[in-house]
Amino acid sequence: MKNYLFIFTLLFATVAYAQPTTLVVRAKAKDAKFIGSSIGGAKVIIRDALTGEILSQGTIGGSTGNTTLIMNEPHERYKSIADDQTAKFEAVVNIEEPRLVTVEVLAPVNQPQARVVASTQLWIIPGKDIRGDGIVLEIPGFIVDVLSPQTHEFIKPSTVRLKANVVMMCGCTISNGGLWDAEKIEVQGIVKRDGEQVQTVPLKVYEKVNTFEADLDLSQPGIYEVIIYAYDSRTGNTGVDKVNFVVNP
Missing domain, CATH: 2.60.40.10 (Immunoglobulins)
Structure with missing residues (x-):
């Protein structure tokens, strides 16, 4: 007890x-x-x-x-x-x-x-x-989402539109001349075909906020990977997304 x-x-x-x-x-x-x-x-x-x-x-x-x-x-x-x-x-x-x-x-x-x-x-x-x-x-960072081409998409040799959505980590809008200025953020697409880097493509915002775009030459068949990165040299913010797809003859 x-x-x-x-x-x-x-x-x-x-x-x-x-x-x-x-x-x-x-x-x-x-x-x-x-x-x-x-x-x-x-x-x-x-x-x-x-x-x-x-x-x-x-x-x-x-x-x-x-x-x-x-x-x-x-x-x-x-x-x-x-x-x-x-x-x-x-x-x-x-x-x-x-x-x-x-x-x-x-x-x-x-x-x-x-x-x-x-x-x-x-x-x-x-x-x-x-x-x-x-x-x-x-x-720190950016949220980067590849919008097109889509994952594992099969594409005929052509020029396609490469698109990525890029926002601040809070979701805040990135636009040309805005508080978060798209023109001062470097967004590039590193293009690899069959495991080898073949080109680098700069992307810009045109009509829609947050949406960075560029024409992408896919005239050569192969298995492709595109790595899209965003970088702001003033703050050190970075972000990356990747997509894989196939170009068939």
Whole structure:
């Protein structure tokens, strides 16, 4: 009986001293806005840094944020760049003492060819919430999707239109002369036939925002692979997608 009483007292003491602690986590695209619901959000995993135990996990959701506040206004110390609608994941963990945690973000979670992992570590302290902007992890890159030719398409020798959709990691629009200026982003198609590189094709935005295009000479039969990359020398943002197809005589 005494043993049971001791165990009960110990468990009660553990629960009694555990305190719920809130941690806000956000993912922000490099040189752009927050990653939110419109692009599918981001996966967040919070682990004990020593044991690997998962303390909380979930998906970042909400808006990409206020463009003027994030991209145009000067950033001042202690001034938030997130508002009430800005995408976030709000974790609540029960801890009895300070714990060093690893915060890992996979973003954008629904774009496997562009998804990257960003992480950081910090101490969380019982009852000491981290709110406001919270922990903001920067997500570098571009989302690149090859639109045409299609995967494993069979094509007669001809000139076809090479197309790729390119957006910021938050889904923000890239257009000629826009806030994210297509004319200042290098987008190229590296064309390989039967495993050998045969040409490099520059792509540009013409009629439709985010859509980079170029004519592609496919006069020679073979098995083709096209690697389309986007690169911004000002920020270091990069992105890649690939497509394979066949040109038959």
